Amino acid sequence: MRSRWGFAARSLSVRVAAAMVVLVAVVSVVISVLTTAAISSYLTKQLDSKVQASQGRAIGVLTKGGGGPPGDAPHGQDAGTVTAYLTPSSASGNVITADGVVADLSDTAVSVLDDVPVDGTNDTVDLPGLGEYRVHASQFEGVTVVTGLPTKDIDDTINSLIGWEVLFGGIGVLTAGGVAVFVVRRQLRPLRRVAQTAREVAGLRLDTGEIGLTARVPDQLTDERTEVGQVAVALNTLLGRMEHALDARHRSEQQVRQFVADASHELRTPLTTIHGYAQLSLRQRDPELYTHAMGKVMVEATRMASLVEDLLLLARLDAGRPLDLRPVDLNRLAQDSVTDARIVGPDHHWALNLPPEPLVVTGDEQRLHQVVANLLSNARRHTPAGTTVTVGLMADDRHSAVLTIHDDGPGIPADLQPNVFERFTRADASRTRDSGGSGLGLSLAQSITEAHGGVVTVTSRPGDTCFTLALPR
Known part of the structure; x- marks a missing residue:
């Protein structure tokens, strides 16, 4: 049996467990995304602070050197720091390698740094041969000073964090699935008992004879503070009313049978008397005996007519015929x-x-x-x-x-x-x-x-x- 969406029908416990797993997975993804974004923002702010410090040291070199572009990188800069001094007539730049050696930047890299806007904010650029950098540009006495630090450490940290989040999220989803199946089955155990009671009643023959509905949901499962308890109470109430109705029907059938038997017995007596005296009157030629026989026939016929009238009145009252009020x-x-x-x-x-x-x-x-x-x-x-x-x-x-x-x-x-x-x-x-x-x-x-x-x-x-x-x- 398939639902209108085309998926095979599953038990309530499986669907509830699946819903819990999906909920845990969604929550895990949301938490992971928010955590990754928060850590990325925090690390980027830290890197921006370092870029600002590097910018200050690079400008300090200009102050000491009389305002012209220096030939060497400023002291105190971290490995990987790029520095560029740009004027309308010249452009130079260098990078501090992991070994602490100052290496000149390629013309392409300098051209990329020359395009960084001087707007007081930090920007992310991709330097050929070096990767992504967080850079800052500022003007000092006609010289555009651009400094930057690589984002590789941030990227590595975020990638590692995402990997751990995927691992822990998967473990959490699997754990939630196992716990959900266990908890849901345990919590739905009373509902299965209710279903078992309903199946027991459904298996009874309700069309003949006296019905003794004794199946009931146990009292310990009828706590109306729970949804299953409310279903159990409703089922017990339904079974009680059905049992009462079936017992009433059985009693009514028995009364009808008894009523028919009693009515037949009551009518048989006057009919037998009438039949006997009618035969007697046919055989008798004595007027006195004939008159006596006809008198008895009249008495019994009157009694039978009265009984029939009473039965007819009872039937009309049972049918709810209106009264002359x-x-x-x-x-x-x-x-x-x-x-x-x-x-x-x-x-x-x-x-x-x-x-x-x-x-x-x-x-x-x-x-x-x-x-x-x-x-x-x-x-x-x-x-x-x-x-x-x-x-x-x-x-x-x-x-x-x-x-x-x-x-x-x-x-x-x-x-x-x-x-x-x-x-x-x-x-x-x-x-x-x-x-x-x-x-x-x-x-x-x-x-x-x-x-x-x-x-x-x-x-x-x-x-x-x-x-x-x-x-x-």
């Missing part, structure tokens, strides 16, 4: 519900505890009436005769309307309470088909309440069971 007077709704309950359950004691002022919420009156009716029906069916059922209504400080349905019956079994609002939930002893319940009443109550943005809860112990319905106002 209007102002609902909960005082009147509670009174009507209790009145209906008294007619159906005359052997129970029904009581109301309502506020003096109407308590109004925005909701679907028909569905809210169904919630209260289901809760009252649940209390009637699963408590013995003589049980007192009290319906209370109040407004709390959180801008909610709270409706409570309390009874002093035997209570809900403790093992059933966590699942009491699940669909087709029944207690073995009391919640049977003979009592008329399908196991969907409380599920409908919860779904309708949540569709209104409210919540329904239950607390129960023997002699004290209370369903609490809270709706936003």
